[in-house]
Amino acid sequence: TTSGILSSSLTFNKKATKLFLKPFGILSPASVYLYKGELIKTETIIDKLGLPVFVKPNQSGSSFGVTKADNEATLEKAISHAFEEGDEIIIEEFIEGSEITCGLLKAGSKEIIFPLCEIISKNEFFDYEAKYTPSKAEEIVPARISADKTRECQSLASYIYSAVDCRGIVRIDFILSGDKFYFLEVNTIPGMSAESIIPKMARKYGISLRDEERIPEVVYGMFSDSKYPCNLPSSPGVPWIVISAQSNFSFPVGVLQEKSFLFTGICPVFSSSIIQFVPLIMIL
Structure with a gap:
């Protein structure tokens, strides 16, 4: 990818990204932010967010340190686990729905938005094991949602891409709950192995990321x-x-x-x- 330092730093910080996008009207799960060493009242967190919740290090990738907590005891353990990865954590409400991800590339005046991917994890959520073990998740391209919702998600992803000043190929994750998309995160360094999501999207779009015939179209626009x-x-x-x-x-x-x-x-x-x-x- 070619996102700059500021864009990459912003999007790697989950709290900063959510706060940055909030004035733009981008929905995201309700959250509580905690710092290592502060007094933590789990009952207050549960009162605000309900159960279950997702506990995450504020700055991490590949779902390192992420836990889904279903009760107060597991919440306490999840908080301790997340703090092993960093000094700040984020706790998000659980949003019931379908996990949808959008891959896109803006090259100069051109925009390429790949078909959406619907992620179905065979684990409790799309954790590290599910992301890197082919048998642990199903990645359906294109996503099984309506044409109208597909266009809405792609438009939303394009808006976020520009708002945070991304460059190159980026993947933006959402939860579709009812008729609303909830923003999860921006991945400015998406996986590029043959079985990663972006290459699957690109192939469905009709190109290979190693397709020499399409190289000039993308590279010239990018620069x-x-x-x-x-x-x-x-x-x-x-x-x-x-x-x-x-x-x-x-x-x-x-x-x-x-x-x-x-x-x-x-x-x-x-x-x-x-x-x-x-x-x-x-x-x-």
Whole structure:
């Protein structure tokens, strides 16, 4: 992905993202925020949010430290567990509904919004095990919701993408409860393995993230504004080397696949019999 430092920092902080989006009218589950060391009254939390609740570290990914608590005893344990991952946690009310995620990319003046994905976890929720064990979750693309609701979710995701100034391929998660979408989080570094959600969405859209015929369309648009100057030849067959603004070194795709960098541009290089450099789209 290519979201900048400010956007990535904002969206990695669940509390900050929810508070930032609230004035825009974006619905999200009711929450309580706690800091390590403060006096915690679980009965007050239950009075406000009810049960069950989700307890999460405020800044974490892949559902690390996340627990669903069904009673006061499990809530106390969940709070302790979440504090093992950080000094601030967020406790959210449970919203009954379908988990829907939207993947999208804005490249210059173009916007690509992939078909929605409906996530059905075989665990109690879409936890770390369910996310990374194929047999533990069903990911249905396109999501089994109406065309009107699909357009509404895609429009909402596009609005959030722009509001928090995302760049590159991003995944935005929601719960559809009744006729309302509740925002969960923005993932600016979505998984890119063959079985990850974004590649599944892209294939259903009709492209592969390794599809050379579509590389110019995405890459040229991505670097079309003044922040990202580039001078690319038209041939998608030319290998590329990626220049990172955060380093004097040029990294091959194997290093960058799971990293997020602010790119300043890319330039063509000759092929190597040992290391083959690839187009930027490979690491979005």
